[in-house]
Amino acid sequence: MEERQQINFDHPDAIDFKLLCGQLAELKEGKNIEQPVYSYITCSRSKTETVTVAPADVIIIEGILIFSCKELRDQMDIKIFVDADDDDRLMRVMARDILERGKTVETVIERYTKTVKPMYLQFIEPSKRYADIIIPQGGHNKVAINMISATVEKSLREKKKEEEEEKK
DSSP states (O other), rough: OTTTTGTTSGGGGGGGGHHHHHHHHHHHHHEEEEEEEEEETTEEEEEEEEEEOOOOOOOOOTTTTTTGHHHHHHHHHEEEEOOHHHHHHHHHHHHHHHHHHOOOOHHHHHHHHIHHHIIIIIIIHHHHGGEEEEOOOTTGGGHHHHEEEEEEEEHHHHHHHHHHHHHH
């Protein structure tokens, strides 16, 4: 357990990209997948519990490191980078780790300065060059959210229209 707690979750090696890419491909082929369940409390993937995910017209993959994998990027139709300033990122990490994961303020600050921020600068910040859209101000940017919604809705209408024409 102590060893698992030392895992650097802000490094791309912490993500099972092979599984993620494979499962995304299956969803895009119209197949259900069994998504693993991970606990940040025990620092491990459940051996028995999964979540069944059905294919959909829109599949959203979110995560701070998702653009660090070329194979995954190549499977995406739209790549969106949600940008936030340093203070906002620090406050979100503190709130999440203290409230949801039971960490102390001291532990969170130490982890942020030794791991989170350096990994952000090394992997996450540079990965935004792969984004089709960069949204400043995170989830507070209503204009950007409305533009993305309109783009997705338009794409779905066009796809539905193409499918109807194919049936004729």
